[in-house]
Amino acid sequence: MTSCSSLSSFNLHRSTVTNRHVIISSTVKTADGNNNGTSSSSSNIRDEARRNRSTSKNPFSAKYVPFNAPPDSTESYSLDEIIYRSKSGGLLDVEHDIEALRNHDGAYWRQLFDSRIGKTKWPYGSGVWSKKEWVLPQIDDDDIVSAFEGNSNLFWAERFGKEFLGMNDLWVKHCGISHTGSFKDLGMTVLVSQVNRLRKMNLPVVGVGCASTGDTSAALSAYCAAAGIPSIVILPADKISMAQLVQPIANGSFVLSIDTDFDGCMKLIKEITLELPIYLANSLNSLRLEGQKTAAIEILQQFNWEVPDWVIVPGGNLGNIYAFYKGFKMCYELGLVDRMPRLVCAQAANANPLYLHYKAGWKDFKPVKADATFASAIQIGDPVSIDRAVYALKNCDGIVEEATEEELMDAMAQADSTGMFVCPHTGVALTALFKLRNRGVIAPTDRTVVVSTAHGLKFSQAKIDYHSKAIPDMACRFSNPPVEVKADFGAVMDVLKGYLGSKAL
Ligand SMILES: Cc1ncc(COP(=O)(O)O)c(C=O)c1O
Ligand SMILES: N[C@@H](CCOP(=O)(O)O)C(=O)O
Numbered sequence: 001m002t003s004c005s006s007l008s009s010f011n012l013h014r015s016t017v018t019n020r021h022v023i024i025s026s027t028v029k030t031a032d033g034n035n036n037g038t039s040s041s042s043s044n045i046r047d048e049a050r051r052n053r054s055t056s057k058n059p060f061s062a063k064y065v066p067f068n069a070p071p072d073s074t075e076s077y078s079l080d081e082i083i084y085r086s087k088s089g090g091l092l093d094v095e096h097d098i099e100a101l102r103n104h105d106g107a108y109w110r111q112l113f114d115s116r117i118g119k120t121k122w123p124y125g126s127g128v129w130s131k132k133e134w135v136l137p138q139i140d141d142d143d144i145v146s147a148f149e150g151n152s153n154l155f156w157a158e159r160f161g162k163e164f165l166g167m168n169d170l171w172v173k174h175c176g177i178s179h180t181g182s183f184k185d186l187g188m189t190v191l192v193s194q195v196n197r198l199r200k201m202n203l204p205v206v207g208v209g210c211a212s213t214g215d216t217s218a219a220l221s222a223y224c225a226a227a228g229i230p231s232i233v234i235l236p237a238d239k240i241s242m243a244q245l246v247q248p249i250a251n252g253s254f255v256l257s258i259d260t261d262f263d264g265c266m267k268l269i270k271e272i273t274l275e276l277p278i279y280l281a282n283s284l285n286s287l288r289l290e291g292q293k294t295a296a297i298e299i300l301q302q303f304n305w306e307v308p309d310w311v312i313v314p315g316g317n318l319g320n321i322y323a324f325y326k327g328f329k330m331c332y333e334l335g336l337v338d339r340m341p342r343l344v345c346a347q348a349a350n351a352n353p354l355y356l357h358y359k360a361g362w363k364d365f366k367p368v369k370a371d372a373t374f375a376s377a378i379q380i381g382d383p384v385s386i387d388r389a390v391y392a393l394k395n396c397d398g399i400v401e402e403a404t405e406e407e408l409m410d411a412m413a414q415a416d417s418t419g420m421f422v423c424p425h426t427g428v429a430l431t432a433l434f435k436l437r438n439r440g441v442i443a444p445t446d447r448t449v450v451v452s453t454a455h456g457l458k459f460s461q462a463k464i465d466y467h468s469k470a471i472p473d474m475a476c477r478f479s480n481p482p483v484e485v486k487a488d489f490g491a492v493m494d495v496l497k498g499y500l501g502s503k504a505l
Pocket of ligand 2 (some may be wrong): 134213214215216217263281282283284316317319377378495
């Protein structure tokens, strides 16, 4: 099973990381050819954004409201407040001034978002900030901390779809091919940017902290390091991959390895952030979801604003399934598209509280004790966003599926055998797809998007175990172990002839 070894093998030194700017070596010229920078010999894209800052009043705004509040609720908070829960202890949501956004029609928004793709203009070169008006409309461009995340590949899974599922319109949204190797970058740019703003306002935020199964911590540490903000990450000892563990270490986070599971770490960070000036970076904090929802908008954009029939998302702490719902819903409400896709949330059978809740007709949610799974980033038994996930799935005729260890590893290996290199969580989502196709719920011609959430390279140990057939009680049907051959021409030729014979056209 994929796991990290003891932290003691690392000699940890915290370092000071200074804020860095991207320097463009050439001088900025005006249309008439004159230099127009305030600095004489060099300029950067932040300076340029500053110079071009609009002087007209910003018509857009957003605030925190209780999640799924009754229509007569007046409770709301500024995004500049440090608050994670409503008065009643429920979740919060970021609510945009929809009427202000509605002053423009769908065609306007489609054109605006499309016009920003593929450029380096600060901050719109990011797939998240290219939708800034829908994300954090009031933040100054100067406060944004971005690695130009998003704009991830939407891969047409031609061979995988055809050979394994008889499908011709299957796509994989590679959210894991990203700055720190997972979709968490999308939310973290938003959260860390807001923290940057709060610190400039002298609000009491000394550091930012999270509990993590590996990906949130990687994203938090990278974005904090880029901005020179201290980060603290709380990890369940021996339950995340080595590649994930080394990310916050390399980025200078203060790393705590704790002898508990993710749910235990989450409980701790919730308590800690109430006591210390550490800002909470987990998706309990609804700011994160504002960034993550842009992946849904991006999918529509990549399909030239046509809506897919199905979108399948692996679920753990369950913020992301709601983020996808919210992204699609905003596009629908604001007239960019004319319908919603159906969402599927896929869980590992070893960590399946949402699946059990769905199967019980959404009655009496009960957290579970999550068992070890190769999809280690979703080994979560008590998801903080359960209410958000249930709301999302109920409102889009959604489905929940589960995948056993063997199913998810086989699905991952099958996808890899067609040229992908996906993580085990994507294997969970692909298993859901197999099951729904086999039951005829998803039709062969349905346009379907599977969301791939992390880079496969973070989980190479799981793949090594699979391809070495080293997993107890697993047939590893699609394993492809290397063939050991003597350093002898004849022996190599024999092996190659046998191989080519088996592949003859
Ligand atoms: C790789 C990966 N996939 C899927 C998920 C599930 O996302 P969520 O917690 O938002 O449900 C996570 C984190 O939980 C993750 O790190
Ligand atoms: N998979 C996550 C678990 C925490 O999720 P979050 O979205 O609430 O931060 C991780 O990588 O830590």
